[in-house]
Amino acid sequence: MKKLWAILCICTLVLCACGKTAGGSGETEADTKATAAESTETEGAETGSAEGKGTLILATTTSTKDSGLLDEILPVFEEATGYSVDVVSVGSGEAMKMGENGEADVLLVHSPASEKAFVEAGHADEDGRKDVMYNDFILIGPKDDPAGIYAEAPNDAIKAFQMLSDTESTFISRSDDSGTHKKELSIWEKCGIEPSGDWYVEAGAGMGAVLEMANETLAYTLSDRATWLNLALDEDLMIVCEKDESGVLYNQYGVICVNPEKNDAINYEGAKAFQNWIVSEETQTLIGEYGVEKYGAPLFTPNAQ
Numbered sequence: 001m002k003k004l005w006a007i008l009c010i011c012t013l014v015l016c017a018c019g020k021t022a023g024g025s026g027e028t029e030a031d032t033k034a035t036a037a038e039s040t041e042t043e044g045a046e047t048g049s050a051e052g053k054g055t056l057i058l059a060t061t062t063s064t065k066d067s068g069l070l071d072e073i074l075p076v077f078e079e080a081t082g083y084s085v086d087v088v089s090v091g092s093g094e095a096m097k098m099g100e101n102g103e104a105d106v107l108l109v110h111s112p113a114s115e116k117a118f119v120e121a122g123h124a125d126e127d128g129r130k131d132v133m134y135n136d137f138i139l140i141g142p143k144d145d146p147a148g149i150y151a152e153a154p155n156d157a158i159k160a161f162q163m164l165s166d167t168e169s170t171f172i173s174r175s176d177d178s179g180t181h182k183k184e185l186s187i188w189e190k191c192g193i194e195p196s197g198d199w200y201v202e203a204g205a206g207m208g209a210v211l212e213m214a215n216e217t218l219a220y221t222l223s224d225r226a227t228w229l230n231l232a233l234d235e236d237l238m239i240v241c242e243k244d245e246s247g248v249l250y251n252q253y254g255v256i257c258v259n260p261e262k263n264d265a266i267n268y269e270g271a272k273a274f275q276n277w278i279v280s281e282e283t284q285t286l287i288g289e290y291g292v293e294k295y296g297a298p299l300f301t302p303n304a305q
Contacts, residue, residue, distance in 0.1 A: 055083070055086055056271065056274060058106055059088045059098045059108075059109075060095055061090070061092045061180075062206030063207050063224045067230045077274065083267075085274070092110055092111040102262030106256065107258065108254075108255050110180075110251055111182050114179075125259055132302070134303055136249045136251050137249040137250075138224075139222055140237050155244055158187065161187050172203050172217070173202050174205060176205060255274070280304075288302045
């Protein structure tokens with residue numbers, strides 16, 4: 001009888017212990033869920049804070065997009081700063097017009113004379129324009145080179161353009177007020193030529209589109225080197241003139257924050273963050289590395305001061 005009583009006592013103690021353990025386990029699970037919920041809320045708040053920095057409108061030349069550079073570097077900026085970037089890819093002239101109208105926050109363009117005028121007219125913030133990088137322009141033409149430029153003027157842009165006019169070889173102009181278009185017009189001016197006629201085709205299009213047109217029609221055109229290399233249209237086309245020692249084919253890019261007094265919608269903090277970021281040592285390294293693995297040389301050379 002005593003043995004039976006002892007067994008019953010032991011069973012009772014075990015059951016009580018199990019009940020307490022089960023209750024403790026339930027409390028622990030609830031605590032864990034509460035902690036996870038708090039953690040999720042905290043993460044959500046942090047994410048919301050990053051997203052809350054807003055969207056930055058970057059007006060830029062088509063070459064920075066068509067070359068693939070922006071696809072390479074913008075995700076790094078967005079992740080590092082929490083800003084998202086809307087890219088408006090147009091000619092440099094149109095990009096600066098957007099800046100004048102307060103329709104963009106920051107500009108990445110390549111028409112130094114026009115950029116200087118933009119700053120002097122008060123359309124930029126107090127820091128004005130900053131150098132970012134450079135590459136060069138090249139004259140592209142069909143491999144049979146009907147104008148004979150590669151044989152006669154492979155490193156003389158002025159003579160090459162003169163030969164285009166003399167032979168009336170089909171030339172496709174961007175005709176979009178871009179930095180490339182302005183460069184083309186400056187070379188014609190140095191030649192003393194106003195191009196016109198059926199051989200001179202005014203496309204009114206971006207760099208990638210114009211190169212595709214030149215490829216389809218086997219025509220000549222002026223291109224930045226980065227877009228040319230990225231599109232790889234060298235089956236039927238080739239570089240017929242490049243590396244002019246006079247510097248006429250030099251292609252400098254600059255970054256400009258739009259004057260925040262334009263309107264209340266200007267995201268000046270985001271624009272400043274982008275400008276400071278793109279001229280930083282880390283980003284300059286990224287720019288200098290772009291294209292090296294694929295082409296054996298960078299598509300742009302960083303030169304921020």
